[in-house]
Amino acid sequence: MDKITPRTQAFASTVMSVFKRRNDVSANDMSANASPPPYVLSRRCRFERLLSLVTLTLLLMLSIPALAFKAYSYSFIESNMEMGFYLVNEQTGEAEQDALVAALPLHLFRVPEKLVLVVAMISILLSMLHLIFVACDWKACMRTQTRAFRRNATILHTINATLVMAALVALFVSHEQSSVFQPDLIPNAPNAVSPSGYRYFRYDSGLFDLETWTCELTVPKAVGDARHDYQAQCNIEVAGRTVFVPLFLVALAVAGVSVWSLVTGQKQGYQNETIYTKDVDLETGDGSEGGKQVQVEEVELADMQRSERQRDGRLSKIEEGGEEAEEAGKQSPTTAEVVETGILPAQPKDAEVKKADGAS
Incomplete structure (x- = not known):
């Protein structure tokens, strides 16, 4: 055993030295013969591409109905500004020809509607452009991985998420601060005049958003058949305000994906500039x-x-x-x-x- 132990130790040290030299030589050869690394579609790039595709598609799909709902709301305001309905006697069920009430109140929130229209249009254009870039660079996955593209995408999506949040806050604040319709507050005498010279009643108490006004007028029986029109518009307003909540969450997710791509992409960049030849x-x-x-x-x-x-x-x-x-x-x-x-x-x-x- 005393003779075998030194030989075993010497053999083990020789084997370890050989492996160590081979590792050193291979490392030196790799550093000496280092060539520009070929571009490989990494797992992170594929995951980022799929994540961008899903979030941008959701942003586009939610922006289109939000734009459609608010466009219809804005059209309802413009088309019914000079329209009205006759009050109906609850006992007889007949319309009173002398009691023509305007379809919309005197004071109405209009800025949130316009802001939502602009924000929804920006979201549609931005998501479509980004999807086009992702589709064109689907196989190579190189142009969308440049630092300039990721930086610009981060800035644009962050601004878009901020605008969506501002529009969402405007919608909910206007809905919470809206007044409540009370039939007793309808003026006793006509207080408005049409372009043709006809005098009619216009509700001038409080400040309303379109959702609250249309939903409030679906209850009183004195409104008559106009309640059906108000009920349809009330459903559209509720849907338009509801769809903006997931729209804001998706816009925030798209901005988060852009920031994550910018940060992680910067960490994986090369420390030295690599020169590529044409051959x-x-x-x-x-x-x-x-x-x-x-x-x-x-x-x-x-x-x-x-x-x-x-x-x-x-x-x-x-x-x-x-x-x-x-x-x-x-x-x-x-x-x-x-x-x-x-x-x-x-x-x-x-x-x-x-x-x-x-x-x-």
């Missing part, structure tokens, strides 16, 4: 151009933008001979490495002319 073989280090094999290792952006490398405001290319070749030899070994195989270095033209004169 794919040169990118992998397997091809040749003019008998020369080029291996691009690691190019720092600061090294490429030095003042001595600039000529007329543009970065100069490395030529085969002359001053550029000498300057490339002075660079650090981690910048670039050019291996020549099968071709002698080019001679200057002056040396060729001198040899020709000497031979003559």
Whole structure:
């Protein structure tokens, strides 16, 4: 046992040293022969693409009915501004021809309706444009992953979510601050005049939103058959205000996805700028151009933008001979490495002319 133990320890140390050397060599080879990494559709990109598709589709599907409901509400206000209904006697059930009441009150909230229209239109346009970009970049998933696109998407969706929240707050505040309809507060004498000169009654007590006014007028029997019209408009107003709640949540989710994409995408970016050539073989280090094999290792952006490398405001290319070749030899070994195989270095033209004169 005393003789086996040292041999076992020596064999184990030898094996460990071999594996350690192999790991070191492989690491050095990888760092020395590092080429620009090929673009691979990562799992994060696929997940982000699917998440963006789902949230943007929901935003578009909710914005369209919100726009339709509020467009119908705005149309109802404009078309019934000079309209009215006759009060009906509850005992006889007949309309009183001398009691014409305006269909809408004198004081009515109109800013929330217009704000909702604008916000819904912005949401539709923004979601459609973003969906078009995602669809065009579905296979490559490269243009939508640029930092500029993610930054712009984050700013736009954040502004959109803020506008949706403002419209939602305006709707609920106007609904909560709305007055209540009371038939006793209808003026005893006509207080409004139509363009044709006909005098009629207009309810002028309090401030109403359209939902409260239409829903309140569905109860009194004195309204007559106009209650059916008010009931239909009341249902539209309730649906329009209700659909804005999930619309705000989806807009907030889209903004959150954009912020998450911006933050996580920035963490996965490369620390050094990578230069890609037009030839794919040169990118992998397997091809040749003019008998020369080029291996691009690691190019720092600061090294490429030095003042001595600039000529007329543009970065100069490395030529085969002359001053550029000498300057490339002075660079650090981690910048670039050019291996020549099968071709002698080019001679200057002056040396060729001198040899020709000497031979003559």
